[in-house]
Amino acid sequence: MEQETCYINSPLGITKIVGDQDGIASVSVLNKNEKVSDIIPEVLEDCVLQLKEYFQGEREIFSLKLNPKGTIFQERVWAALQTIPYGKTTSYLQLSRQLGDEKAIRAVANANGKNPLWIIVPCHRVIGSDSSLTGYAGGLHRKQWLLEHESPYKQQRLF
16 A cells, blocks of 8 residues: 655644554654645544644654654664653763763764654654754754753743
């Protein structure tokens, strides 16, 4: 069976979701306009619902069947990313140590950047060892938004 695709609105832009009965293969935010889907394929409905709940602050943990495609190493990194709790961050160095090889920091960062499941596999929760917001495929402004969204300390905007 071929994969289904849909496009939804999110606070951070049009979001593209791809998957089939084997699970969600990718979720990505687009930097261009795309027509929002009128009809959501049945195999993607739960993902759409859970993302909406996440953006509304009603969901912290996703319970979806996932089917990303990557190397064995990338899939190990993506699995480790899923252990980072909502509202918390880790560094690339800590993640490398968790995977058993702190010298693999560049490979871990590279696999993190190739994560096909935006938000669901929370690569946005990985920051630099100095707490800096380092590279993010979706753009640093989106990474900052996501971290603020998940923060237990809601920052009130003054203006």
